[in-house]
Amino acid sequence: MSKATTLPAAPVTRSARTPDFTFGKLLPLLIFFAVALIFPFLPFGDRREFLLQIGFFTLVAGTMALSWDILARSGQVSLAHAAFYGLGAYSYALLMKAGLPWLAAMPLAALIAGLFSLLLGMVTMRLSGMYFAIATLAFTEVVRTVIQNLPESVAGGATGILVPALLGGNSRQQYFFALLVLLLTVGVSLAVRLTRLHHAFAAIRQGEETARVLGVSVVRYKLLAFFISSVLAALAGVLYAGKTFFLNPLETFSLANSIAPLTTSIFGGLYTTLGPVLGATVLRIAEELLHNIVKNGYLVVYGLVLILSILWLPRGVIGLLRRGRHGGDL
Amino acid sequence: MKRMLLTGVLVTLSMSSVGSAVKVGALLPLSGAGSVSGQAARNGYLLALDEINKAGGVLGRPLELEFADDGSAPAKAVPEFVKLVTVEKVDFMVGGVSSATSIAISGPAKQYNTFMAWIGAAAVPVEDAFADHKYFFHYHPWSYYNFEAILDYFKHLRGTKKARNIAIAYEDGPFGSAGINDTVAAFKKAGFNVVMTEKFKTGSGNFGPLVSKAKAAKPDILYWVGYDTDALPLATEIKQQNLQVGLIYGTPPSWPVGFEKNRLAENVGGLSLWLPSTPNTESRAFVAAYKKKFGNITEEYFAPLAYVNLKTLAAAINKAGSTDKDKVAAELAKTNVRTPFGPLTFTKSLKTQYQGFKAGSWLSFQYTDSDDRVPVFPLKAAKKTTSWSK
Numbered sequence: 001m002s003k004a005t006t007l008p009a010a011p012v013t014r015s016a017r018t019p020d021f022t023f024g025k026l027l028p029l030l031i032f033f034a035v036a037l038i039f040p041f042l043p044f045g046d047r048r049e050f051l052l053q054i055g056f057f058t059l060v061a062g063t064m065a066l067s068w069d070i071l072a073r074s075g076q077v078s079l080a081h082a083a084f085y086g087l088g089a090y091s092y093a094l095l096m097k098a099g100l101p102w103l104a105a106m107p108l109a110a111l112i113a114g115l116f117s118l119l120l121g122m123v124t125m126r127l128s129g130m131y132f133a134i135a136t137l138a139f140t141e142v143v144r145t146v147i148q149n150l151p152e153s154v155a156g157g158a159t160g161i162l163v164p165a166l167l168g169g170n171s172r173q174q175y176f177f178a179l180l181v182l183l184l185t186v187g188v189s190l191a192v193r194l195t196r197l198h199h200a201f202a203a204i205r206q207g208e209e210t211a212r213v214l215g216v217s218v219v220r221y222k223l224l225a226f227f228i229s230s231v232l233a234a235l236a237g238v239l240y241a242g243k244t245f246f247l248n249p250l251e252t253f254s255l256a257n258s259i260a261p262l263t264t265s266i267f268g269g270l271y272t273t274l275g276p277v278l279g280a281t282v283l284r285i286a287e288e289l290l291h292n293i294v295k296n297g298y299l300v301v302y303g304l305v306l307i308l309s310i311l312w313l314p315r316g317v318i319g320l321l322r323r324g325r326h327g328g329d330l
Numbered sequence: 331m332k333r334m335l336l337t338g339v340l341v342t343l344s345m346s347s348v349g350s351a352v353k354v355g356a357l358l359p360l361s362g363a364g365s366v367s368g369q370a371a372r373n374g375y376l377l378a379l380d381e382i383n384k385a386g387g388v389l390g391r392p393l394e395l396e397f398a399d400d401g402s403a404p405a406k407a408v409p410e411f412v413k414l415v416t417v418e419k420v421d422f423m424v425g426g427v428s429s430a431t432s433i434a435i436s437g438p439a440k441q442y443n444t445f446m447a448w449i450g451a452a453a454v455p456v457e458d459a460f461a462d463h464k465y466f467f468h469y470h471p472w473s474y475y476n477f478e479a480i481l482d483y484f485k486h487l488r489g490t491k492k493a494r495n496i497a498i499a500y501e502d503g504p505f506g507s508a509g510i511n512d513t514v515a516a517f518k519k520a521g522f523n524v525v526m527t528e529k530f531k532t533g534s535g536n537f538g539p540l541v542s543k544a545k546a547a548k549p550d551i552l553y554w555v556g557y558d559t560d561a562l563p564l565a566t567e568i569k570q571q572n573l574q575v576g577l578i579y580g581t582p583p584s585w586p587v588g589f590e591k592n593r594l595a596e597n598v599g600g601l602s603l604w605l606p607s608t609p610n611t612e613s614r615a616f617v618a619a620y621k622k623k624f625g626n627i628t629e630e631y632f633a634p635l636a637y638v639n640l641k642t643l644a645a646a647i648n649k650a651g652s653t654d655k656d657k658v659a660a661e662l663a664k665t666n667v668r669t670p671f672g673p674l675t676f677t678k679s680l681k682t683q684y685q686g687f688k689a690g691s692w693l694s695f696q697y698t699d700s701d702d703r704v705p706v707f708p709l710k711a712a713k714k715t716t717s718w719s720k
Contacts, residue, residue: 047413047417152509160430162459243408244434
């Protein structure tokens with residue numbers, strides 16, 4: 001096996017980094033954030049508080065989906081996102097219990113999840129495809145079991161643990177904070193997309209051997225993708241914990257928390273920044289509308305819509321917006 | 331002219347207030363993991379709603395129920411709760427089955443000072459979360475009351491059947507594992523020998539090693555905490571290995587459909603807050619009314635619990651003479667009625683002010699050869715003595 005090397009260290013010009021980058025491609029994201037920013041001030045009347053809650057969980061879902069997509073760009077289809085989400089949430093809860101201020105507990109919790117991701121990444125380095133997915137799924141189960149079997153006085157055992165409310169329970173502040181976390185995630189995603197990381201991840205995704213021949217340090221970049229992705233997923237976990245005040249192993253490490261970001265990313269548009277964010281938003285709106293229209297069995301209709309969308313929109317919602325043009329999406 | 335206008339406005343206002351319904355929001359798991367209990371509760375509420383409105387509603391106005399599905403998930407429960415309170419502007423909230431969703435809404439509940447007459451959520455952290463909420467009425471016994479009821483029954487068996495040795499089999503998820511160390515300690519403190527404590531994976535169907543171990547431990551009682559899917563495989567393995575045990579006692583949230591018809595079910599014991607065969611007038615009336623409305627009867631106790639929940643809340647509103655929360659809370663606190671579960675009053679629990687049913691409301695039953703669940707403890711509710719197989 002050839003020794004992996006890094007990409008050339010020569011200065012990378014703007015055109016070399018982003019051959020297809022134009023400001024216009026950022027426009028949909030800017031519009032999204034502009035709308036998200038004024039959303040709490042829109043005249044929704046009595047529905048304002050309710051929509052603020054929906055908005056909060058949509059932003060968390062968007063963060064989760066985008067963090068999963070960043071990892072997927074390196075060809076790693078992970079089912080460990082629930083583990084990082086849960087590790088972030090539990091670490092935050094335990095650090096808060098230890099008396100740390102929330103602003104310190106939050107990044108520390110994300111860092112803890114990031115360190116675990118490096119451990120998992122090193123162990124699963126040689127695996128790919130289905131084998132990798134199963135290994136990550138097993139990792140989630142291991143983390144869940146360990147947390148559940150810690151003494152109840154430490155992490156609440158199987159019953160669960162209470163978490164202090166984020167930002168004193170102020171829903172508008174919580175919403176803006178979740179928006180800030182999504183903005184950070186989008187920033188990281190764009191940084192990955194617009195730097196040499198994009199080429200390295202894409203090369204690894206298309207074939208590790210080829211990537212090595214091209215001089216890409218596969219191990220380093222795969223671990224980096226894992227680390228970035230897990231840190232962001234952990235931040236989503238912290239938001240969830242601070243919003244719902246309670247964590248228990250079964251729900252926090254549920255397989256649904258690994259599957260949802262995967263389906264959301266595919267629905268929105270894989271390997272893009274806008275796709276997963278848009279996917280989370282459209283799915284949440286669709287779910288709410290269906291809920292009101294089809295009172296009983298709305299989940300069946302929702303599932304059907306999701307299946308048909310994935311079948312008929314292979315490039316996701318983003319493909320629908322940019323019909324006929326392939327590649328170059330941010 | 332001015333006087334006429336004023337009179338007109340007042341008449342219009344008074345007419346609109348007479349016509350407007352008293353709104354109650356019901357947050358239930360109508361989908362997801364807790365949906366069996368949630369749907370049962372929904373039926374109980376619908377039955378109670380019919381009866382209340384046929385009897386004139388509350389405060390001379392119709393009672394209106396607004397259902398919302400929490401999806402058995404905290405992330406869905408929070409927006410749905412806020413929607414009921416801020417958009418639908420319900421006067422009172424009922425429902426609540428899952429502990430996790432109930433804790434998740436504790437923040438908005440306190441923020442909006444919501445009146446909550448809650449039927450489920452037995453985990454102790456819920457008690458912590460609502461300890462300082464002045465409008466929280468909890469109907470379901472807390473989890474420590476459940477265990478207290480089991481312990482009382484086992485103590486009775488020690489006296490009557492000389493039961494000394496307990497083998498515990500529990501599923502490794504939250505349902506089976508929560509507080510298992512406390513359970514073992516409590517059995518020991520009560521003078522029992524815990525001769526085996528063994529985990530199993532729910533739904534695995536592989537009870538061979540567990541039953542072999544139990545056989546070596548020679549228990550008088552095999553106490554298992556798992557799900558409905560485990561009941562039949564465990565009973566089958568016990569039969570195959572010919573485990574000699576006085577009583578097999580399980581506490582799944584629900585029993586497998588048709589389990590009572592299987593010969594292996596005979597003498598298996600369990601715990602329930604209510605059985606359709608519960609021998610009191612209120613239970614018989616509930617069963618008859620439920621059958622009339624839905625054509626069959628459920629064995630899910632969340633149906634009568636929801637029924638009792640709405641009926642008592644409506645009675646308290648009527649006695650209060652208004653929807654003022656303090657007045658309704660004062661009247662609901664004075665509740666003293668006979669229900670399908672026995673008498674209902676609100677007294678303090680360890681941490682909350684208004685706790686409805688406690689340990690004494692639980693029934694231990696045994697499956698019999700007549701395909702029925704028969705109460706065997708407490709003795710005042712028993713229809714037969716415990717069949718002991720040792």
